[in-house]
Amino acid sequence: MDLVLIRHPAVAVEAGVCYGASDVALQGGAAHEAQAIAARLEALGARAPQRVATSPLTRCAQVAVQLAARHAQTPLADARLAEMDFGAWEQQRWDAIDRAQIDAWAANFEHAREHGGESVAQFDARVGAWFATLDVNRPATTWAVTHAGVIRTIAARALGLPLVNCVRWPLEMAAIVWLRYDVRGAQWLLVRWNA
Template structure:
């Protein structure tokens, strides 16, 4: 089984803004971005999408999934982490003590009033457990947080560690299950 995860392309938001579940638009046309992604997937020999695209319902993901073609299966469990009162605010405008409190217990702290990393991971992994049940390839357009949480889950590494892994806008993470074990085929391709 193959699991192909694509982070949405760049968004029309100023750098340094926390936008989590805020529904922000893409910076470029979705069709243009989808065309570039399709060419890259073909060059990487990514298995073709047969059963449609699973996607976060947020426009920056759903619009790419639609532009990639085929059926689209939006699922709220694939939305980015909810940052509560921090949504839409510049990171450097958030009280440093609150950010430090969050960093001190990244798994469970919720100083923003949104989701903790544990809550976020629980819903993302619930999607995975319900969806990735057979040998059909699954293709997803989602967010950096979703991709990193799934990578940590599949590879058995600490979530806190995977949150630090670089993942470009439009980056592709491709996993393959072989004899019951998940292998990383490509990261940030």
């Protein structure tokens, strides 16, 4: 099984603003962005999807519709693929958030909820519930248009790494992360990161 995770393209939000679960617009047009992503997927040799999943947030769903249409499909929106909910920090500038709150959150990375939204553990459980629905024994390909936090969480689970490690890995806008499940070795392999 192949799992191709696609981060949404750049959004129309000022740099330095927290917008996790906020439904913000894309900076560019979805059709143009999807065309560029499709060309990169083709150049990488990614297999055509049997299923296209997406976060329900506009910045992902609009791109997913365009990508799925290229393969005569309709994307399946799933709330478990939405970005982490940062509660009161949503739409705030990171540098305007009380430093003591950010430090407290960092000190208890998995369980702190200084912002009143989801803890990392809650977010991980939500995303993990979606990841657990994948049938690794089927020779199928799933594309999922989603967010950086979701991609890092899935990669950590698939590769058996602490999430805090994957948070440090660079992941550009419209990045492609390709995972493959090796049935014989009974393990996930990383084919591409930030492609």
